[in-house]
Amino acid sequence: MSAxxxxxxxxxxxxxxxxxxxxxxxELDFASPFQLLCATVLSAQCTDVRVNATTPALFAAxxxxxxxxxxDRSHLESLIFATGFYRAKANHLLELSARLLSTYGGEVxxxxxxxxxxxxxxxxxxxxVRSVAFSLPGLPVDTHVLRLSKRLDLxxxxxxxxxxxxxxxxxxxQEGGALSLRLILHGRxxxxxxxxxxxxxxxLDWCPTGKKRQxxxx
DNA sequence: ATCCCGAGGG
DNA sequence: CCCTCTGGAT
Numbered sequence: 001m002s003a004x005x006x007x008x009x010x011x012x013x014x015x016x017x018x019x020x021x022x023x024x025x026x027e028l029d030f031a032s033p034f035q036l037l038c039a040t041v042l043s044a045q046c047t048d049v050r051v052n053a054t055t056p057a058l059f060a061a062x063x064x065x066x067x068x069x070x071x072d073r074s075h076l077e078s079l080i081f082a083t084g085f086y087r088a089k090a091n092h093l094l095e096l097s098a099r100l101l102s103t104y105g106g107e108v109x110x111x112x113x114x115x116x117x118x119x120x121x122x123x124x125x126x127x128x129v130r131s132v133a134f135s136l137p138g139l140p141v142d143t144h145v146l147r148l149s150k151r152l153d154l155x156x157x158x159x160x161x162x163x164x165x166x167x168x169x170x171x172x173x174q175e176g177g178a179l180s181l182r183l184i185l186h187g188r189x190x191x192x193x194x195x196x197x198x199x200x201x202x203x204l205d206w207c208p209t210g211k212k213r214q215x216x217x218x
Numbered sequence: 219a220t221c222c223c224g225a226g227g228g
Numbered sequence: 229c230c231c232t233c234t235g236g237a238t
Contacts, residue, residue: 028223044224050236084234088225122225142223184223193221 003154007170009206010152014182017202022131022177028052033108033133035059040128041092041120046083054083065106068097092120110134131177139164139176144187151191151209
């Protein structure tokens with residue numbers, strides 16, 4: 001059983017569990033690419049629920065790049081305080097908005113090379129924005145995607161960039177965003193970092209780690 | 219204690 | 229490559 005074969009078996013099962021496109025599967029609330037970009041920057045080491053509790057007041061005050069670029073730093077910090085890393089994140093939002101104005105006409109760029117030049121935006125965030133806001137290829141590799149890909153033995157590497165390329169090759173570039181979100185959702189509900197709930201996992205038949213574990217238990 | 223859809227700096 | 233940034237939930 002090759003990784004490619006496992007990937008082809010896994011894809012439709014995950015699609016059935018978590019139907020929809022990347023936009024529909026994304027749990028962050030946003031009304032524009034700019035707002036998704038900001039919400040994703042805020043989501044670093046923070047739950048989506050908390051980000052969604054934070055962003056309504058934030059976007060009411062600073063809905064777009066021009067408004068955010070002119071935000072009062074202390075006010076901005078107080079608005080995003082609960083998301084953690086609030087000083088660094090406030091700096092990121094300020095700098096990123098200023099750069100959008102100075103270099104990209106106030107719009108969020110679509111190319112990954114441009115996105116990653118923005119403060120607080122790394123490869124993972126760039127891929128979220130591309131796939132969710134623009135329906136472009138982009139496969140965000142976060143801790144969940146990395147963990148599940150390894151447990152499913154789709155990849156061996158720990159390098160997120162290599163993992164991204166590998167998953168794109170296995171599942172197809174256009175599936176990237178939705179695939180990532182589905183792995184994340186499955187990783188949060190069933191295959192968590194500490195507890196693998198293999199007994200009610202829909203992927204068990206295709207999971208080398210789960211089957212090995214099952215064999216040991218019997 | 220450990221985790222939450224990380225990124226930047228040394 | 230490792231450290232730091234940070235609060236809240238479990």
